[in-house]
Amino acid sequence: MAPSASRKRSFILSEGKRPGTDDPQRTYVIFGMPRGGTTMVAGVAALLGLDIGQDLPRNLEDPAFNLDVQHGTYETKLASIRRTIAWRNTEQLVWGWKFPNAARYLPKLADDIANPHLIIVFRDFPAESYRMHDHKGGSIEDLLGTYIRRLRQIKEVIALYKCPKMFLSYEKCIAEPDHFIDELRAFLGTTPPGPEAHAQIKAFMNPGSYKDLGAFT
Template identity: 35%
Template sequence: MYERSEPLLTINAAPATPGRGIFVFGAPRGGTSMVAGALSLLGVDMGRRQGHGNNEDLDIQEARGPVGELADAEGKALAAALERMRPVIAQRAENSEAWGWKDPHGAFYAPQVEADLPAPRLMAVFRDPQAAAQRVHMLTERPLFDALEDTLKLYERCRAYLAQTTQPAAMVSYEKALVRPALFVAQLAAFCGLSPGREQIEAATAFCYPERGHGSPTDPGWPNRGAF
């Protein structure tokens, strides 16, 4: 029998209760904005202050600081970033409702913060690496093959982390989510323990449309200037 792969593949099952500490990571230009925007439309608090067009929690991102040296798990830069981030995460953890944040570079520090999350849901988003790297190259003028190397290294960090964590975790295929958005939204809500209403489901499904672009879910999108 022919079986299609899923937009969201659960690695470690999650309880039915709402996620409090929904952490979305992957690689720059790799689809994390789409997942974070869909979560926001499903009712998840993804941060009080949002980055324009990227659905990132500015409080956590500013506490994290530059990503340049965070790849060294034993380095001083990561230790300092964690010291700054942990009070912000602890404050957000006081929220009794579903909450989370998105950071494309989050695999650099996910192992260190998972214990700080009251009811974690850990999601790594994967996109065609060439497409993600090409977008980075187009937007930043970083040499294409350097951008591709960066993307592949981040995806390897995601793979290694998902292979060892025992917390509720899942992999998301950006392309599969675009092809089957209704199924993806249903899987996303189930994995995160959400109970969205019909209008929320419809809005999140419409957000996962390739020609829309996946910045702020409150923006109307950009016809013909979308995700691809």
């Protein structure tokens, strides 16, 4: 028996408000589990036409939204992010950013983000724990504790933000790249890529090390 369309989906849209791709102003936030595939998703979103920032590092994290590279207290960093959001809103109607740990500050920004659309990326725990161990080390108990803590933070964001949400399985995105690309493009409301651009996006998705996004445009 052929798999149903619902079983093939790499995402689930939240109940309630549907994606507002006809709305003139939209802000996309890409986040999820650390070492969980957010860079791949952000890169595909950018190649599909979403502006996620300029002159980004290979992990595609805009320093303006990255708590780990900013200086000062948490409140100082949060104030800086608010100023950046306000400035970006005046510069562009549709834009976004990627920061895996954005759930750490999103509850504080609910009133600042214009028409938020959330893209939340998950990865199965064994695969993610291998990546986290290679990056920081630690016991399986410590890694599981971090995983659960991140899930709780994400749950808080999901409960607070009554907006369109896209839940992605990294594994299913990689297994069904054509389907993932089509569905993400629909969520973003961008123009479908031509055959050559579509092939370049699939090439960018190939697992491995961080890639230079400019090499695929």
